[in-house]
Amino acid sequence: MKFKKLGRYRTGGTDDHMQLGVPPPRTPDGRVYRFSPNENAHPRHFVIGPVAAEVPLTDGLRARMKLEPRSRQCVCPYTGAVGTDDDFLHPEDRDAAIEVVKHAAMQDVEDAIVGMLTSAFGGRTSRKGPISISMKLARGAPPPAPRFARRDLMRELVCDHCGRDYGVFAIGLFCPDCGAPNLRLHFAREAELVGNQASMAEALTDSKEELAYRLLGNAHEDVLTAFEATMKTVYLYGKVQAGIETRPKVGNDFQNVEKSGRRFAELGLDPFDSLAEPEMAALELNIQKRHIIGHNLSVIDDKFAVQAADARIGETVQLVGDDIRTFAAICQKVVDGLDAWLGGSPSPTISRQPLLLTIKEPQMAPDDPRGLMGLDLQLSLLARRIALWAVEQDAEGMRDSVDGDTLRDAFSESSEQELGEAIAELSVDSLVEVSHAMGSDVTSFRPNLELYLTFDGIAFGTDPLVDARTLAEMALACEYSVDVEALFKATGWTLRRFNPSIEYVASQLSNDRVSRYHGTSLAVDSFFLIDEDRVVLKRFIKRLKG
Known part of the structure; x- marks a missing residue:
């Protein structure tokens, strides 16, 4: 028995004992889920995508890496644990692979049974003996292959050391590809979003002053929230590296400069040593300002009035977009120092402006303006264009047959052989069911549901x-x-x-x-x-x- 559909996933072995490799499901942006083998990672899952930016590798960058980029290994972004790609395979993706293999095997079995019956009867009637037997095979379209949707994670980054695109749920300390510390990059992304919030508030008219103040307050709070989470994450990582496996109870210590300093002193580290005296004062003032906004409805109390010379008790604390940006910049300076501690040396990218890498825009070929070649398929561009055209022609989604002559008119620039082979590609991948129309050399076909599941997103959004x-x-x-x-x-x-x-x-x-x-x-x-x-x-x- 031949396993044609199952054979698509064959990576080795024999016909009787195949070695199979099933590609894992991807998010809409082409990322693959990964799951850290380190049980102490919080959380354990993340995604890793393609290389999104060209970064010339220097000795300074390599010195901070755990791995050579593009190896078949992976780094847990939360704990720095290193393992093979297989070690980081998401458990649900194993289940997905099994479902895909089962579906392909069942299709091969069905094809074999239909083939045997067709050979035995050929659609004819047997009249030998007193009983006549006739066989007519009517076969519907094959059920669609299992699909496993993936949704991208919320914090998207591009490593400024190796250019790898990835996403994490929480604060990511390391790039999952090269293992370089990406802490400062992570906070810079937060600062960028906060800057955007401040700009939105500043663009509002005087009639929306209350809304503008609320947006500025949220932006200010987001700076401290991100700063606190970053400090806490690095501290807990440091404790683990020091051999303390249990997670210390820290409460809200990292919302306070003095308490934060004492915590990091346990690791022999002063996170604020890079700050000048005015910067330190501004940091303490903004942290206290956050408490006023969050817990006192923005009304100045006597404690805050002591810290801010121009503050008056009972008045509303002032919020200015540039002050929020300055607050974020001071926090970034502290995070840069923590990033240097993680990597054993300051990042060579500190002087790079802007800090965040720009993801390369996909280069659309002139003959592929819809980006069809970005789909993870084994089809030629012509086959993909025919598939997209077919789903766009169907006004009601009833999978009506496509006439060969109509297809030929729509793709008149392609030869009969090119069209025939393109449709054969779609048929081999179970995207269409083919039939040959009388008087035409071009194959007619009826779309399978799989075709719509694959191409409707591009066709209709x-x-x-x-x-x-x-x-x-x-x-x-x-x-x-x-x-x-x-x-x-x-x-x-x-x-x-x-x-x-x-x-x-x-x-x-x-x-x-x-x-x-x-x-x-x-x-x-x-x-x-x-x-x-x-x-x-x-x-x-x-x-x-x-």
């Missing part, structure tokens, strides 16, 4: 996976029978958006509980849910949530 998750949640709210037309009306979506997503939901269920009527505008008319189906849909939703 909507995500059928997110839509399918929404519809599955709506279906679970029904007791037994699901009225698909009622779901359609409740969403307010177009038919083109609705049909592929509801069909994807229905593909998770047994066919005998799904009703499809010809002549209607809905891909699915209704379906019934038993307890088993509810379990299946709940797992389906979990998978799509990533």
Whole structure:
């Protein structure tokens, strides 16, 4: 038996004992989830993407790295633990790989059974003996392959040492590719966002003075929140490196300069030694200002009045955008020192302006303005263009057949052979079902649902996976029978958006509980849910949530 579909993932071995390699799911921006093998990492998961910026490697940069960039190893951004890429494989991605392999194997088995029956009967009638047997094979489109959605994380960075794009949930100390300390880069990203908030507030008119003050207050608070979290993270990391595995209780010590200094003295480190006296005074004043804003409704009390010479008790504390930026810059200077402590030397990028690297904009080829080659597929550009064209032609998402002559007119610049091979690529990857139209050398085809799940995002800017998750949640709210037309009306979506997503939901269920009527505008008319189906849909939703 030949395993053609399973063979796509073959990396070695024999036909009887294949070694398989399944690429992990990616986020919409092309990142891969990673999961730290270090149980003490908080949190343990992060994402790593492609190289996003060109950084010439120097001896100074390499001296701060744990690994040579682009190796098959990874660094935990939270703890600095080093391991192989396999060590950092996310547990859910292992499950995803198993589902993909199971689906491919089942498709190969189905193909083998259909092939054997076709060879045995060939669609003919057997008249030998008193009983005649006829065989007619009617095969529907294959169910779509399992899909595992991924959503990007909230803090996106590009390492200023090796140019790697990655994302973390919490404060990231190290780049997961090269292992260089990225602490100062992380805080700089926070400072950039705070600067944007201040600029938004300054742009408001006098009639929105209260809103402007509220935005400035939030920006000021965000500086201290980020500063406190950064200081705490480095301190806890330092304690672990000193052999103290338990996490000390620090409370809000890092909202206070004096208490912060005592904490870091335990590590033989003074985090404020780079600050001049006026900078130190400004830091203490702004920390106290944060307490006034957050806990005293911005009204100055006697304690704050002592620290600020121009402050008057009972008045509202003043907030100016430039003061917030100065506060962030002083905090950045402290963080730069902590970053140098982590790396054993100051970062050579300290003098770089601006600090944050600009991610390279993808270079769109003139013949690929929609960025189709960015999709993680094995298709040629022509096959991708045909796929995109096909889903755009379908006004209602009913997967109507595409006539070969119509296709030839739309792609008249391509030869018959080029078109035929491009469609064959789509067929081999189970994106379409092919048939040969009479009198035409160009293959006609009917799109499979997989085609819509893959290309609808580029075609229409909507995500059928997110839509399918929404519809599955709506279906679970029904007791037994699901009225698909009622779901359609409740969403307010177009038919083109609705049909592929509801069909994807229905593909998770047994066919005998799904009703499809010809002549209607809905891909699915209704379906019934038993307890088993509810379990299946709940797992389906979990998978799509990533």
